[in-house]
Each structure stands twice: as structure tokens, then as C-alpha cells.
Amino acid sequence: MDLSTLSAAELVKRLSSGELTAESCTESFLERIKDRDSSLNSFVSTAESAISAAQAIDERRSTGQAVGALAGLPVAVKDGICTAGIATTAGSRMLEKFVPAFDATMVKQLLSADAVVIGKTNMDEFAMGSSTENSFFGVTKNPWSDQHVPGGSSGGSAACVAADLAPVSIGSDTGGSIRQPAAFCGITGLKPTYGRVSRFGLIAFASSLDQIGPMARSAEDCGLVMNVISGHDSNDSTSAKNDVPDFTQTLNDSLKGLRIGICKEHFGEGLDSEIESAVNESVKVLESLGAETVEISLPHTPYAVATYYVIAPCEASSNLARFDGVRYTHRAATAKDLTEMYCQSRAEGFGEEVKKRIMLGTYALSSGYYDAYYLKASKVRRMIKHDYDSAFEKVDLILGPTTPTTAFKIGEHTQNALAMYLADIYTVSANLAGVPAISIPCGLTSAGMPVGLQLQARSFDEASLLRVAHQFQLQTDWHTRRPNA
Amino acid sequence: MSETFTSPQFDQATRDAVSNDDVTVIIGLEVHVQLDTESKLFCGCSTEFGAPPNTQTCAVCTGMPGSLPVINERALQLSIKTGLALNCEIARYTKWDRKNYFYPDLPKGYQISQFDKPICGQGYLDITAPKGEFEPRRVELERAHLEEDAGKSMHDESQRGGNSKIDLNRTGTPLLEIVTKPDMRSPAEARAFLTELKLILTYIGVSDCNMQHGNLRCDGNVNLHIKVGGEKIATPIVEIKNMNSFRAAERALGYEAGRQLKLWKQNGKTIADAPKQTRGWNDADQVTTPQREKEESADYRYFPDPDLIAVTIEESEIESIKKEIGRLPAQWRELLIKEHGLKPYDAGVMVGQGAEVVEYFLVVAQGCGNSKMASNWVGQEVLRFLNESGEAIDAYPVSADQMTELLTKVNAGELDQTRAKEVLQEMIDSKIEVQAAMDKLGIKAVDNSEIESLCRQLIDENPDVIQQIKDGNGKAVGALIGKSRKLNPNANPGLVKDTILKMIGA
Numbered sequence: 004m005d006l007s008t009l010s011a012a013e014l015v016k017r018l019s020s021g022e023l024t025a026e027s028c029t030e031s032f033l034e035r036i037k038d039r040d041s042s043l044n045s046f047v048s049t050a051e052s053a054i055s056a057a058q059a060i061d062e063r064r065s066t067g068q069a070v071g072a073l074a075g076l077p078v079a080v081k082d083g084i085c086t087a088g089i090a091t092t093a094g095s096r097m098l099e100k101f102v103p104a105f106d107a108t109m110v111k112q113l114l115s116a117d118a119v120v121i122g123k124t125n126m127d128e129f130a131m132g133s134s135t136e137n138s139f140f141g142v143t144k145n146p147w148s149d150q151h152v153p154g155g156s157s158g159g160s161a162a163c164v165a166a167d168l169a170p171v172s173i174g175s176d177t178g179g180s181i182r183q184p185a186a187f188c189g190i191t192g193l194k195p196t197y198g199r200v201s202r203f204g205l206i207a208f209a210s211s212l213d214q215i216g217p218m219a220r221s222a223e224d225c226g227l228v229m230n231v232i233s234g235h236d237s238n239d240s241t242s243a244k245n246d247v248p249d250f251t252q253t254l255n256d257s258l259k260g261l262r263i264g265i266c267k268e269h270f271g272e273g274l275d276s277e278i279e280s281a282v283n284e285s286v287k288v289l290e291s292l293g294a295e296t297v298e299i300s301l302p303h304t305p306y307a308v309a310t311y312y313v314i315a316p317c318e319a320s321s322n323l324a325r326f327d328g329v330r331y332t333h334r335a336a337t338a339k340d341l342t343e344m345y346c347q348s349r350a351e352g353f354g355e356e357v358k359k360r361i362m363l364g365t366y367a368l369s370s371g372y373y374d375a376y377y378l379k380a381s382k383v384r385r386m387i388k389h390d391y392d393s394a395f396e397k398v399d400l401i402l403g404p405t406t407p408t409t410a411f412k413i414g415e416h417t418q419n420a421l422a423m424y425l426a427d428i429y430t431v432s433a434n435l436a437g438v439p440a441i442s443i444p445c446g447l448t449s450a451g452m453p454v455g456l457q458l459q460a461r462s463f464d465e466a467s468l469l470r471v472a473h474q475f476q477l478q479t480d481w482h483t484r485r486p487n488a
Numbered sequence: 489m490s491e492t493f494t495s496p497q498f499d500q501a502t503r504d505a506v507s508n509d510d511v512t513v514i515i516g517l518e519v520h521v522q523l524d525t526e527s528k529l530f531c532g533c534s535t536e537f538g539a540p541p542n543t544q545t546c547a548v549c550t551g552m553p554g555s556l557p558v559i560n561e562r563a564l565q566l567s568i569k570t571g572l573a574l575n576c577e578i579a580r581y582t583k584w585d586r587k588n589y590f591y592p593d594l595p596k597g598y599q600i601s602q603f604d605k606p607i608c609g610q611g612y613l614d615i616t617a618p619k620g621e622f623e624p625r626r627v628e629l630e631r632a633h634l635e636e637d638a639g640k641s642m643h644d645e646s647q648r649g650g651n652s653k654i655d656l657n658r659t660g661t662p663l664l665e666i667v668t669k670p671d672m673r674s675p676a677e678a679r680a681f682l683t684e685l686k687l688i689l690t691y692i693g694v695s696d697c698n699m700q701h702g703n704l705r706c707d708g709n710v711n712l713h714i715k716v717g718g719e720k721i722a723t724p725i726v727e728i729k730n731m732n733s734f735r736a737a738e739r740a741l742g743y744e745a746g747r748q749l750k751l752w753k754q755n756g757k758t759i760a761d762a763p764k765q766t767r768g769w770n771d772a773d774q775v776t777t778p779q780r781e782k783e784e785s786a787d788y789r790y791f792p793d794p795d796l797i798a799v800t801i802e803e804s805e806i807e808s809i810k811k812e813i814g815r816l817p818a819q820w821r822e823l824l825i826k827e828h829g830l831k832p833y834d835a836g837v838m839v840g841q842g843a844e845v846v847e848y849f850l851v852v853a854q855g856c857g858n859s860k861m862a863s864n865w866v867g868q869e870v871l872r873f874l875n876e877s878g879e880a881i882d883a884y885p886v887s888a889d890q891m892t893e894l895l896t897k898v899n900a901g902e903l904d905q906t907r908a909k910e911v912l913q914e915m916i917d918s919k920i921e922v923q924a925a926m927d928k929l930g931i932k933a934v935d936n937s938e939i940e941s942l943c944r945q946l947i948d949e950n951p952d953v954i955q956q957i958k959d960g961n962g963k964a965v966g967a968l969i970g971k972s973r974k975l976n977p978n979a980n981p982g983l984v985k986d987t988i989l990k991m992i993g994a
Contacts, residue, residue, distance in 0.1 A: 084554070085553065085554040091553070091554075093553070098553070101553070103552070103553070103554065104547065104552070105547055105552075105554075107554060202556065203554065203555070203556050204554040204555075205554055206553040206554050207553075207554070207795075209794075210794035210795050211794035237558065238556060238558060239556050239558075240556065240557065240558050240559065240795060240796050240797055241556075241794075241795065241796075241797060317791060318791075318794055320588075320789075321586050321588050321597070321598050321789070321791070323597075324588060324590065324596065324597020324598055325551045325553070325595060325596045325597045326553075326597075327590060327592075327597055329592045329595070329654075330550075330595070331552075331553075341592070345590055365789065368588075368789035368790075368791055369787055369789060370787045370789075373789075373791070377791055
């Protein structure tokens with residue numbers, strides 16, 4: 004029986020009915036990873052403990068004990084999220100040998116729902132990148148084309164789901180790091196509202212923007228995971244106390260009367276025409292389901308990328324100061340004194356992109372520059388947030404393309420940082436405003452590469468995103484298309 | 489500061505002619521107080537002093553990747569309490585900022601502190617000199633902000649290249665940094681400020697202020713304003729670190745003031761000619777020495793900590809904390825002076841011993857109905873014992889109730905002062921109560937007929953002395969009192985004296 008193409012919902016059903024054991028399910032995905040991931044490189048490591056964890060779940064189920072909502076479901080977790088006893092590298096040489104002593108809150112939640120963590124996925128170092136080319140552990144390839152990047156920074160989490168090496172995965176999104184690779188790899192990826200999922204245990208890139216979320220082949224599967232990982236965490240001061248709905252309960256509610264705003268700033272210069280027409284076709288599908296569409300404006304959109312590339316590096320420059328060679332990090336062997344130890348350890352341990360952003364952030368926070376950069380960016384951020392508040396007075400959702408282009412070629416943008424940064428042009432605003440956003444597959448280009456549709460909603464209204472995405476996926480089959488294996 | 493200072497060059501003769509009267513010492517202080525919380529500022533680790541290195545740590549206070557801080561509400565409450573006691577404006581909105589710098593005992597590479605929205609804004613503290621060394625002064629406070637402490641580094645001082653050791657037990661303990669304006673005008677004022685501050689902090693119970701444990705640390709900023717040639721110049725500001733006791737602070741500031749005057753007389757350099765310098769107090773040699781300057785001036789790149797949310801403080805919370813404060817030392821002094829007739833100096837000494845001593849005194853004063861007597865006994869007998877033994881009042885062997893009983897007997901004439909002190913000593917030595925001590929010493933009441941027969945005997949046996957008294961030498965009666973004591977130690981000397989004088993009609 005080929006389990007690899009089954010949805011998470013279907014796997015959970017079969018596991019629950021006893022048709023499938025957690026052990027065989029886990030084994031089957033681990034086998035597939037062993038067979039196929041050497042060329043793809045979506046995993047940094049696989050979890051040796053997965054089989055015994057699966058056996059323990061089977062044992063409990065067979066003896067009539069209660070099991071969790073995801074009992075036996077294999078899950079791949081981005082390697083920037085702490086897993087107790089399992090190496091967590093954040094894609095960096097700096098943390099090559101780092102094994103956390105604790106599980107991230109959200110990993111704990113997965114484990115208490117009896118999901119099985121099967122491995123840790125590759126990523127741009129410290130989540131800084133849009134291509135997963137900036138990993139100390141090598142480039143991850145796009146399952147649709149080995150010449151192309153899978154997007155990033157959660158490129159490993161996207162690629163493994165697209166290649167059917169895991170039914171669901173966990174990513175993190177600071178400026179588009181779940182949605183952009185989901186779009187590039189033809190899967191569904193949700194960035195929840197800031198504060199919806201605990202950040203405790205997520206190795207911070209930019210604390211005010213980072214958010215953990217699910218990546219899967221369908222909105223329904225994302226909802227399944229969201230039910231487990233959402234909610235307040237007393238260990239994360241920024242985590243929200245809002246009630247968590249059952250995200251799978253409202254998937255089939257009608258879209259009649261739903262107002263969708265088409266963001267005009269997301270259809271300008273630089274947008275690939277094939278993406279534009281795929282998105283326009285999607286609008287028709289949603290209209291046919293009873294949604295009303297109206298053009299809206301997020302006027303400060305042109306400043307979003309610049310704002311993001313001030314705030315994120317500022318926070319990163321401070322967040323990454325703890326990687327100093329003193330304790331668990333890489334330490335240079337040849338340093339003769341403290342200053343040398345700092346300088347050499349960090350020079351060797353960090354990759355180029357990380358160093359660049361630390362320098363950007365350090366500069367922008369420096370005395371005499373703070374007002375012009377960090378403070379100014381914080382003000383623009385408030386204006387961007389205000390744009391959303393105004394828009395959501397008129398509409399329930401905001402629609403547009405996830406990315407201006409489909410997956411680019413490996414190496415294509417490595418010498419052109421600006422082109423790389425523009426890959427985030429439609430996604431960064433949701434992080435700056437803190438609102439939830441989802442990317443779903445909505446087409447294939449003539450070259451056969453997936454296209455992503457982005458939907459954004461009011462804070463804490465992930466349910467609407469999942470409902471619209473699910474209704475769209477009932478009408479279309481883009482999310483079921485698979486790369487030629 | 490609104491004053492502006494010129495930087496004229498004065499010649500050597502002019503500088504030499506400057507006298508001490510032309511010099512004003514300007515002192516500001518920064519005091520770090522460890523707040524008395526059970527757990528650290530952003531995690532649940534214990535703050536107890538003296539545990540083996542690195543045993544009171546967790547992922548949060550050691551800055552492990554992925555860990556996040558959560559504020560300790562108790563630290564906020566103690567900060568507000570301190571601010572209220574120091575007459576500070578309490579912020580309705582306060583937030584957290586990161587102070588970024590690299591050091592091995594700072595595991596996150598930044599310290600969580602408060603930059604532009606401290607929990608306590610401007611306030612003041614009034615200081616007085618118990619013996620009149622200076623005029624009473626109001627020292628304005630700039631602010632007080634909450635921050636986490638760093639860890640402790642221990643370096644190999646042998647120069648043999650041993651590894652440095654780091655203890656992170658202290659990392660993350662809550663510190664309140666209290667910053668004064670440059671309002672003190674002498675080292676004695678600075679010491680008085682520190683003494684009064686510590687007294688307030690211990691009275692309101694926010695810190696034990698134990699300097700040996702580093703729970704109260706103090707840095708001083710000092711320079712001189714010099715009137716010269718009709719103008720006023722300022723010497724370069726020096727920050728003095730490592731002042732480990734109030735005595736050391738007074739000496740360090742005094743030394744530094746003298747050093748700056750001497751240096752200015754030598755080189756004439758003013759605040760405009762030299763940046764702020766950091767010097768350390770060397771207690772062994774009683775000098776300040778330059779501390780190694782950082783290669784470039786530190787830029788801490790403060791910015792709001794995105795892992796923490798800003799704190800809004802409600803008026804109702806401030807009001808309820810206000811109710812917990814109780815009387816402050818200055819108010820206690822006033823009460824003792826006004827309602828119990830203590831002299832200001834005595835009231836200062838009593839209050840300076842801490843709230844428990846004051847409470848002990850009040851119980852005794854009210855119980856025996858004689859504040860002056862209670863003040864004498866507590867101020868002399870009790871405090872002498874505490875000073876000699878180094879114990880706190882709760883270790884004093886005689887309870888306030890027993891002291892009350894003892895003094896009530898003195899007040900009623902049942903015991904004279906000398907006998908009462910013997911009784912007190914017996915109570916302390918044998919750990920017994922008043923009556924038992926009196927019994928042990930054979931003290932019992934002497935009735936009037938016994939007194940009269942005793943006096944008759946004394947008059948009969950000492951005609952010479954009686955004659956002297958009759959001749960107008962009143963003091964001669966003292967000799968009879970001494971003899972009375974030998975005949976019957978329980979006889980009240982005052983009563984014996986009065987009875988004798990009455991009998992001989994003098």
C-alpha cells in the first residue's frame with residue numbers, strides 16, 4: 004500500500020481505525036526519505052527515535068488507552084525548532100553540534116497529540132533566505148525541478164511534503180518563509196496570526212515577526228495541525244490568549260456573502276503574467292462559490308520590503324549575539340584571547356547571508372542611525388498595519404499572488420540580493436501587520452512550475468483562510484498535482 | 489544641567505591661589521539594589537545566594553536558543569513599592585529594552601533593561617546630618633529602572649593563562665538601578681544618602697541590601713566646580729566603581745575630590761578637555777586607580793525587546809501597594825521625637841537600628857508609661873548588647889514584655905536603676921524572667937517600718953555624718969546610702985535618703 008500520497012486526514016483516519024499501524028506508517032515514510040532524499044536534501048536529519056515512538060503509540064492504542072488527535076501521524080519539523088535530544092542546527096555551522104535539552108512548546112503539543120517527529124528539515128541558515136541555498140548542510144532542491152530552488156527559508160519543509168516524504172511539516176515564517184516555499188513547491192502553507200502559535204523553542208530570527216505554522220498538501224491537513232499547535236503558552240509573553248476554534252469544523256461553511264479584496268498593489272510591475280492569469284482564474288472560482296470580490300488598496304505596500312529589511316536584521320543582530328563561541332556554539336580552535344574567540348568563532352560559524360544581516364542590523368541600531376532606520380521603520384510598520392485595519396473594514400479576506408515569480412534557478416539570485424529580497428514582496432506585509440496568511444496552489448506555468456495564491460485575513464481569523472482554501476481545493480485539483488517522481 | 493562652563497586657561501599662580509572655599513564637590517550616585525524576590529526576573533530559577541556554581545540556572549537565564557523571558561510580577565511590585573517610598577513618579581506605561589554587548593557572563597549577548605520608559609521616574613530623598621556635619625538636603629532622583637543581573641566571571645589572576653570560570657547563578661536576578669541627580673555636595677552627604685536609602689529599602693522590605701552578597705552596589709560620579717578668576721570651571725567627571733561599603737564610598741569620593749583638585753592645579757584641564765573617566769576604588773591602598781578604558785566608547789544599541797510586551801500599571805495597583813508601605817524611617821524619627829520626647833540624635837540612632845528595634849521600643853515605652861526611661865534603656869542597654877554581640881533584636885534574650893515589666897518596677901520605685909541593671913544582667917545570663925531574677929538576687933520589697941528602723945540605725949551609728957548634713961553639706965548623705973546598701977541591698981536609696989533627712993529634720 005502506498006501511503007505517501009494519502010492526506011494527513013486520511014492517514015489519521017486509517018491509523019485510528021486500526022487499518023494502519025503507527026509503526027508501519029512511520030517506517031514507510033522513513034524508507035521513502037532514505038530512498039529519495041539524498042538528491043533532494045530536504046532533511047538535515049531523521050529521528051532515530053521515531054520508530055520506537057510509533058511502537059509506543061500502537062501499544063497504547065492496542066491496549067485501549069487514550070491516544071492523541073494525531074496519533075501515529077508522521078510530521079517533519081523545521082530544523083530551527085528545538086527538539087529535545089534531537090540535533091537542532093537552524094541550518095548553521097554555528098549549531099552543528101547543538102542538541103537542545105527541551106522541546107519547543109509546539110513540538111510538545113505535537114507529541115502530546117501523539118504525532119511522530121520523523122526528522123528535521125533543511126532551511127536557510129537561521130531562516131535568513133528565500134531559497135534554502137544558505138544552509139550549511141547544502142542546497143535543498145525543488146521536487147518539481149532539480150535545477151530550481153524550493154524557496155525558503157522553510158524550503159526543506161516544503162520540499163519534503165511536495166515529494167511525499169512527509170504528509171505534513173512544520174515551518175516558520177518571518178517574511179514569507181512558509182508561504183513562499185509552499186508556492187514554489189505547489190503545497191499549502193499557513194502563517195498563523197502573530198501570537199497564535201507559541202514561539203517558545205523557535206530559534207529566533209526576528210522575534211516580532213517570527214511565527215510557526217503548518218505546511219501540508221491541503222488546507223484540511225493544515226487545519227488538523229493547527230488544532231494541535233495553537234493556543235496560549237505561559238512561556239511566551241507574546242503568545243495570544245484568544246480562544247482557539249476547531250479549524251476543521253468550519254471548512255465546509257458556505258462562501259456566500261464573503262467579501263474578498265483584490266489587492267491592487269500586488270498586481271503591478273514585476274508580476275509574472277502566467278501567475279497573474281492563474282490568480283485571475285482563481286478569483287473566478289471563488290466568485291462561482293458565492294464570494295464577492297472588490298479591488299482594495301494597501302497603499303504602503305511599496306515600503307514593506309524596505310521596512311522588513313530594517314526591522315528583521317535589527318532584531319536578528321541582537322538575537323544572534325548569543326552565538327558567541329562560549330558554550331554550545333561553534334568555537335574557533337585558534338583564538339588566543341576573548342576578542343579573537345568572538346571574532347573567529349562568529350566568522351567561521353555564520354554564513355555570508357547571516358553576517359550580512361547582522362551587520363545591517365548592527366548598523367541600523369547604532370547610535371546616530373537608530374532614528375533614521377529602526378524608529379522610522381517601526382513607524383512605517385504601524386502605517387502598514389493601519390492599511391490592513393482599513394481594508395478589513397471593507398473586506399473579509401485579501402487575495403493576491405504569493406510570489407511575483409515561480410521558483411527561480413539555483414544560483415540565479417545568489418549574486419543579486421535585491422532580486423532575492425523581492426521574492427518576499429507580497430508576503431512580508433502580513434508579518435509586519437501580524438495578520439494570518441495562507442498560500443495554496445492555483446496553477447502550473449507552461450514550464451510546469453507551481454503557482455501560489457495568497458489569502459490574508461484579520462488577526463485570529465485563520466478559520467476563514469482555511470475554509471476558503473478548502474472550498475477552493477474542493478473545486479480545483481492543483482493541490483493534488485505531484486511533481487514527476 | 490543648565491549651567492555652562494567656560495574652559496579658560498588660568499595660569500599656574502591663579503590656580504595655586506584657589507582655596508578649598510572656592511571648590512564645590514559635585515556627586516551623583518548610581519545604586520544597584522537586588523530586589524528580594526524568590527525567583528529571577530524572567531524565569532523561575534531561585535535567587536538564593538551561595539549555591540554551588542551553575543546550579544540555579546535554566547534554559548531562559550542561560551540564554552539557550554529558543555528560550556523566551558516571562559516577567560516576574562513580584563519584581564514589578566517591589567519596584568513600584570521602592571519608587572513610592574522614594575517619592576518617584578510611577579510609570580503608567582513601562583517597557584523593556586535590550587542593552588547589547590558581548591561578555592562571557594552575559595549569555596544572551598544582551599541584558600534586558602529599561603531605556604526610555606523606566607518603571608520609576610523622578611523622585612527625591614531628604615537627608616540630614618545627625619551631628620550637623622551638613623545642612624539638610626533634598627537629593628533629587630533621576631529615575632529607577634529594573635534590569636536583569638549578569639553572571640559572575642572568575643579570571644585566573646596568576647597570569648599563567650588558566651581558563652576563566654563563569655557562574656550563571658546570579659544571571660537574571662532582578663536589580664533596580666536607582667540614579668540620583670548630581671545633588672550631593674560632599675562625601676559625607678553621599679554616605680548619608682546611601683545610609684538613608686538602605687534604611688528605607690530595608691524598612692519597606694524590598695531588599696536585604698546585603699553588600700557582602702552584592703545585593704547593594706554603588707557607583708559614584710564626581711567632579712569639582714571651582715570658582716576662579718570670577719568664573720566657574722568644572723573638572724572632568726570621574727565614575728568610581730567598586731565602592732564596597734558606605735565607608736569605602738565616603739573615602740573614595742573624598743580621595744577623588746582631592747585628587748581632582750590636585751590634578752587641576754597641575755594641568756588646568758576642565759570638563760571640556762577630557763572625557764568621562766572610569767576609576768576603581770582600591771580599598772587596600774585607599775586610592776582610586778584608572779580602569780581599563782574600552783577601545784571605543786560603548787554603543788549599546790538599545791532597542792525595545794520584542795520578546796516582551798510593554799507593561800501597563802493601573803492606578804489601583806499603585807494604590808494597593810501604597811498601603812503596604814507603612815511608616816518610613818523619617819516618619820518614625822518624627823514620631824519618636826514628637827510623641828515620645830526623644831532627642832533627634834537618639835531618635836536617629838534608634839530608627840537606624842531597624843524597624844524591629846523601633847517596635848521593641850514602642851512596646852516598652854507604652855507598657856511602662858515612661859518613654860524617656862524606655863528610650864534610655866533601649867538606647868543604651870539593648871543597643872549596647874546588640875552592638876557587642878552583633879545580633880539582631882530578635883536574638884535579644886529579653887522580650888519587650890519582660891523589659892516592660894522590669895521598667896514598670898523601676899517606674900514604681902520598686903527597683904532603683906542600679907538594682908534594675910543587675911536584674912537585667914541576671915535575666916540575660918540565666919535566661920530567666922524579671923521575678924525569677926529578682927528572687928535569685930534576693931530582692932524583695934522593703935516596708936516602711938523596716939526602712940525607718942534601718943534609717944534609725946544609720947543615724948545612731950554615724951553621728952559625724954549627720955552633723956555634716958546638719959551643717960549644710962547635703963552631699964554627705966551619700967555615705968549613708970552606701971552603708972544602707974550593705975545593710976539591706978533591697979532598700980530603695982531614694983527612700984532611705986528622704987527618710988533620713990526627714991528624721992533629722994534637715
